Amino acid sequence: MAMAASSLADWLRSLPDDALADLLRARRDLATPPPANSDVLATRAGTAGSVARACENLDNAALAVLETLLVAGADETPVSVERLARLLPVVPSNALDRLRSLALAWGPDEAVCVPAAAREVFGPFPGGLGASSAELAGLDPDVVAARLADVGEDEQALLSTLSSGSPLGRTRDAATDVPLDEAVTPVQKLLARGLLLRRDAQTVELPREVGLALRGGLVVDRAALTEPELPVEHHEQSRVDAAAAGEAMEFLRHAETLLRTWSHQPPPVLKSGGLGVRELRRLARDLDVDERRATLLVELVVGAGLVASDESTSPEWVPTMLTDSWLSTPPSGRWLTLAHAWLDLPRMPGLAGGRDARDKVVVPLSEELRRPLAPAMRRRVLSTLADLPGGAGVAVDDLVALLAWRAPRKGGRARDTAVRDTMSEATALGVVALGALTTAGSALLDGDQHGAAAAMADALPEPVDHVLVQADLTVVAPGPLEPDLARMIEAVADVESAGHATMYRVGETSVRRALDSGRTADELHELFRTRSRTPVPQSLSYLIDDVARRHGRLRGGVASSFLRCDDEVLLTEVMSTPAATELELRRIAPTVVVSPFPLAEVLDTLRAAGFAPAAEGPDGRILDLRPSGRRIPARSRPSRRTEPSRVGPLGADQLTAVVAHVRAGDKAARSRKGSMVRLPAGGGADTSATMALLSAAARDQREVWIGFVDSHGTATQRVLTPVRVGAGMLETSTGERYPLHRITSAALVEE
Template identity: 40%
Template structure:
């Protein structure tokens, strides 16, 4: 750990007077630790250490750094905020009760080191200083209590008292009179720094005074009572006596406040009622056979893929409209939930997951609808394990929280599925934290939800609040639905995803997934049994030709006249249906099913319904006579136009529906007299980009960029004294593009500097000595030694590259 000392021009070690001087005294490893802990400081790279210190002290950056602290590190910072500035380690240890708890003693030095690494604490080890902005955040000015519940110091709380009143308080507290206000308040402060004298004063308190103080000791320090300027001998109540002796001071017209020194005395010198140096242990709710847990998770993973597939197939033909403000309407969500046999929250989760994966999007038409994207068709062609992997990867990175669907925003508007307002930047980090804690449990252990919530609250005390606790519960439920966990246990195939090892995930998951079937069992009672998951084409065709009767370990389909007619309406012929059934049946096709298909096909289309308002056409005039005589057709108001034609006073859709209700099998026909095929084409959107997760601050800093940033900051500090190294004068180096790229990539791996020729956008040519950090996307990010800063160069503008001579390197 850095000592916080700097050297002057003569090499003499001096105490740092500012944060910039403290940073200047830190080595490169310490600066790297700072930039790694606070990546917002790297974008853009500061010009020098003074700018780094200024930027790290801004309110936004400090708050972001405080939000990254665990509970105990934050409590150390809070104690520093109410301590003297600078603060001796012994004083800080007393505020935390180090001598009372060995766990606090063990955690103290690492916590201070973490605060120093994050540049929230600076100064030499014997004189710790909290960054002023952090002090203002954790111990607000104006007397407002901070997280410790402590009120203002005597110097601040008594600033508005008159000199006469201060002398009266000193006298009643048994102190000597002073000549000015500052010394009077200092005397009161010193009184409560002396435990023996403070106890002697409190021993004189009337009955009930201790009870009043106990209510204010741990905060909030304010009491709702009008201040009274009374002497101790005239006090009629405990509150008046406390005011007379200066234990309570005025805090406005209708309130009093307990000064910080008094509260610390009453607390025994502690800044917190309870210090939490050790993270709460995550308990196991139960133990499950690991193999059973993995198989349960894999089964659910398969179900997850099938559920998304069913939802997208549904919207391929029945695309709901996009709300004017964006999102999915409540009725459309309810309709999707009913079709998928899910609750509305579950349906919202799967639709949000498909949206995040880029499988569904608005189609962009004038009358905009939600529909699958071309990426969905590509997704269908992949193996099931790869399809699941896309869903799991999307969920881990998504900032959209499906569980918020149906709740209200700050403007009291309901948040719709697939709409705006669902992003929560904490979600991805918290999901990984929860799964990481599950991975740390013994194999086969399911994490206890309450202990997981407590652990996450300790790790992220300032982030999320109630939302953080809700996200823990939602993460556990969604991980189970998605198949990352089985019976609460993190699956063995899911653990590598936390390290972005997708290859291992696929190799472990694939053997556990059921093999899709290409055969069903046809039975004489007009049902078909699918004993397991079916291949996608078979499942899609069966969904048209039969109705799903039940789901579970095996899916039961039932063939009915309506379902067969639906297949005929979709363009299938009777011969095609017979061939399909024979091909995919593991047993001979039952005769009743063959008769059903032939019977419906024979009657299908004998009646033709077209648009006049509507008309019926049939070559069998006896059938038309039968219709005219049927009372059930009265509402259609039929009349004969010709022996084979009836006119109806209803639209064609109503006529088709009524005739089918009566047991007929009519077919719609086009204006040319052809049978109208009612199979809708699968709706697809143009190519769409999935929604981008809302980032929670800047991205993490890569190792290469970190080294270059530290070098650039150092260079900015010594720019005035260090002689710049310029390339040797001469023509620009010229090399083929492939050789240029290979040399630069090699330099990234070795860390060597190279000489390049570069032509900028204005056509001006120059020579540079650079240290490449990253080569990607047609650009080179490198430390420019001439200008001593990190720059980005376009590859196509580099004329060539050459290695530096030994005397230049």
């Protein structure tokens, strides 16, 4: 029969190098800094914090095996797999091997051990079972079962409650001992029978033996060891991609509207950081979306670097110079910018609207939404979908249950909420549709940005080059318009409703806006004549001509500003209004007046008074004086590789070096040292004895044990073969170099 390793350190020393490398790869914290030897590695692996981190990557079955080993006392005495099998309906395939690969269990099947710290991690009641009863521990399970058969229904109900949840119960009936023939309440009767333990005057505990008996001798049932099924609904991948494209177009439209709105009216930054509730509600109302979607939009435009705080004395959220290039990018490129920002966003927008520890509302862009592990959660959700066949859609509740089973200790209390938020956000962005991962989303997850943009471009409907003008002065775009056509239509019409088909409405204000921007009536007539697949209604032509006839009869320039008009009667009418006094208009010729106010302000005031002036350039052409919006310089985004939350796995060369470091420390620890020579503290004084020892070892090709302090100040030991000593360095047969001033002691290794 194989014997158990005497300790975790001994078991680690017995592992092949590739198995030790796999352990260090899976438990990254064990390798930083490199452990001096297996004893140090075992100490790290046995700490409560490291055990807890390792357990985050275990599924429910492996955790159940680990908890069952604790119930069996494997943290104190080795437990056989045969004993383990008696406490489980079935020992899950590979679960014990998984625990061994993470150093959460070690030893042969006849004697399996677990770290003592595991009991601290799982709490005082592993498996939901209480402490062992001294009275019941030595009894046969059949005897315990016979005692349980004698209890009444009230007592049985109480026992069932304690066995299915916490084994502790609070009651006043535990205050005093009562003989069985005098017991009245279920608690008193069970205490008298020895089927409950009294912890204090108000607390009772269900003994482990009773809990196991009520569970049929098993720590967990079979359902807890079986991964829940993930029902899927199959769709054509093309249908999934098309549905996602529609969502992506809508999201992009909202993002564009947000950027244009904030270009002209940037919202203030709260003193504590973030975006105020009032501004969020105003934005949601302007976009006609709910506050959750508005929050996601705000977080992503900031996360993508399209918006930032201007950091002035009264800071505001202002679009950056990246906005203009983003707006001119094709839809697939705009989508990629936002989708990539979402995937790596170290924040959880879904938490906005909740309450913080001070019972204050958590607002968008605030520090309370920062969650460094959020990108890992998103990738975990999307990777689960990526493992399914193409076009396989899942229900969110089923996905939540599956991920909870696969890693019940990962993500904390917000785990299930994070999964739901991830699916909701991914659907809004078009990364997921109909519960399935899209082609673009799959490429995005794989890091293929070009492929993701190309896939989204293929899914998006082809831009259309025409509109449908209707008799009620509405213009229907039967799909996404070509960029130039979209700009022209938006200049002369207002969006009335958006979606797969966008409806615009032409009115006097919108026509005047187009004329203000420099377009002429003839150009507007030509636009509708050439781009409308339906006949242009006469009412639209009349509207354009009527507005154009009145538009621009007053012309403004800079004097600071001037107004000129060939119609002296109209100019006289202007001078008789209160606006003339407000603008300090002064007539310098029968057809010309000037004002000390800026031209834009003069024109706005006259328009408010009912006139329709237009701005004029030096060449007499109409000018568009509307501001293009504020912009601030874009800030560089931190590289993912430099973010502390995204420390990558150890590379193959690093793992090889750490394993060699551990093996060298083990070799040094077990080597027999001869008489030792110690260097004086600080490296001063006479070092001739040490130099002579190392030189002799190099000449005779003898192994030497040295103690040294590395660049991190960590003391360690090595066994090596010197080949050269000089110039302040010790060179070894393996090519390593050790500064002599860091060597603290040396001794020949005895053969």
